[in-house]
Amino acid sequence: MEQVTVTASEKAARDFGVLSLVLPAMPFGPTPEHRSYGSGYIDIPQELYGNLIGAVLTSLARQGFKRIVVWRGCSQYDLSGIIEHFNRINVNRAQAFLPELLYSEIMRRIGSDVIGGHADSFATSIAMYLRPQAVREEKIPAPMNDPVDWDDPNLDFARYSSSGVIGDPSQSSPDLGARLWASVIENVALTLKNCSTGGVQV
Numbered sequence: 001m002e003q004v005t006v007t008a009s010e011k012a013a014r015d016f017g018v019l020s021l022v023l024p025a026m027p028f029g030p031t032p033e034h035r036s037y038g039s040g041y042i043d044i045p046q047e048l049y050g051n052l053i054g055a056v057l058t059s060l061a062r063q064g065f066k067r068i069v070v071w072r073g074c075s076q077y078d079l080s081g082i083i084e085h086f087n088r089i090n091v092n093r094a095q096a097f098l099p100e101l102l103y104s105e106i107m108r109r110i111g112s113d114v115i116g117g118h119a120d121s122f123a124t125s126i127a128m129y130l131r132p133q134a135v136r137e138e139k140i141p142a143p144m145n146d147p148v149d150w151d152d153p154n155l156d157f158a159r160y161s162s163s164g165v166i167g168d169p170s171q172s173s174p175d176l177g178a179r180l181w182a183s184v185i186e187n188v189a190l191t192l193k194n195c196s197t198g199g200v201q202v
């Protein structure tokens with residue numbers, strides 16, 4: 001299986017002529033939903049996380065960047081207020097964008113109706129495709145199908161899963177991961193194009 005090596009930034013440049021600078025991912029974020037699993041995770045307060053994002057946006061704007069895309073790794077990180085505030089005070093200087101995450105839509109289209117949520121077939125399949133040596137397939141648990149209240153401000157994954165998996169990782173495969181990853185790259189590249197023309201709003 002030939003691996004997709006082009007990045008979304010490279011694809012946006014090649015297909016749409018959109019040049020982008022990709023910053024390193026933030027190493028930590030708000031993860032209180034993992035609190036009942038013991039040690040091994042870092043949880044920083046939502047307010048601190050939001051202030052850090054705001055400071056990065058302000059720094060970039062001062063350097064002359066006009067369009068800034070904030071890509072979240074998790075849809076639970078509420079950054080809409082930070083983005084709206086930044087855009088309000090930088091109307092004529094810079095614009096920040098917070099695109100909708102389309103991972104669930106991509107999974108429904110490519111992976112049919114496999115139940116997802118956290119460490120599911122979407123994430124596991126992509127890991128099997130990109131980093132197969134890091135996946136211990138014998139450790140992949142059975143499906144966890146209890147409904148989750150994603151709007152719960154005190155969400156605790158341990159109420160729903162002993163492993164941390166929400167959904168069904170048992171349908172994972174490198175082939176599915178390859179198709180999902182190609183679609184993600186295409187989607188993100190298109191998002192960069194739309195943001196470059198102001199076609200995506202908060």
